[in-house]
């Protein structure tokens with residue numbers, strides 16, 4: 001019984017988080033001594049589909065259907081569940097991305113499966129038990145859950161598992177499913193892209209500002225640093241509440257949870273509600289003029305200083321580094 005991994009695409013391309021999830025699903029398949037089938041929905045080129053083989057997929061099911069051009073939770077969940085049934089897969093793996101968070105419970109219902117969303121480690125298999133570590137309480141804690149059902153759905157938190165290039169290849173097959181009208185209770189009519197900047201949930205580098213920046217007129221240096229590093233900008237809740245920045249940039253318990261390789265917090269105190277959204281960051285750099293700021297307790301690197309002096313110097317240093325690199 002193969003493991004099935006759902007591989008979402010963005011504009012026909014797979015992101016790094018998908019290569020992570022395929023690598024992770026491969027490791028699960030190896031532990032179960034079975035094969036790995038990937039499923040892709042939408043317009044993705046044969047070359048792009050074939051890249052999934054590099055990370056361990058043995059086979060890729062390609063679903064290309066005009067009705068599935070836009071992401072619809074119910075319809076996509078039905079397709080993935082049908083693929084799981086047709087492949088006789090007991091374990092379905094997907095990314096705990098924005099769409100993955102909507103899909104995992106729906107697939108769970110369709111397969112009568114236990115769901116571990118926000119998984120951060122490989123399952124532990126001992127004494128016939130299948131346990132998995134996952135985030136809990138909006139990212140403020142970790143929980144270990146045991147999936148006792150025969151079928152299992154696992155949604156992997158981005159940046160929790162490394163990409164493993166196996167150098168292998170996959171065969172690509174078309175997979176046709178009869179999509180039911182009842183799965184289209186809500187239809188996407190139009191998508192207007194509000195920005196062409198790096199999307200925050202997917203960003204590998206995030207430069208974030210808090211109330212310490214005093215006002216929206218001071219965000220130029222935050223944006224400049226983010227652009228130089230190829231990252232996204234973010235902010236604390238009071239900043240977006242005050243209208244200094246859009247709500248789409250608000251990170252934390254009531255905002256977006258990010259999991260970048262590098263999170264730079266400028267003039268943010270580090271309240272627990274903010275930390276809930278950034279705890280999956282690999283490296284945290286904090287710039288704050290108050291040495292007692294709680295954020296320093298979770299920082300990998302801390303700079304005690306005035307953001308208006310430190311950030312311009314950081315920008316110059318990055319520019320100088322890039323000029324020589």
Ligand SMILES: Cc1cc2nc3c(=O)[nH]c(=O)nc-3n(C[C@H](O)[C@H](O)[C@H](O)COP(=O)(O)OP(=O)(O)OC[C@H]3O[C@@H](n4cnc5c(N)ncnc54)[C@H](O)[C@@H]3O)c2cc1C
Nearest residue numbers: 210211212236237252253254267268269273274289290307
């Ligand atoms: C139910 C609930 C949910 C919440 N959800 C969220 C959430 O999702 N996300 C979130 O962010 N907050 C959330 N909050 C709010 C949270 O509790 C904090 O109030 C908020 O995170 C503080 O934002 P801040 O750090 O930008 O501002 P402040 O707490 O005002 O901190 C500003 C920091 O900037 C530093 N500073 C000032 N001037 C400078 C300077 N020149 N250079 C360097 N540093 C400077 C100060 O030392 C201070 O540490 C929530 C609160 C509640 C009650």
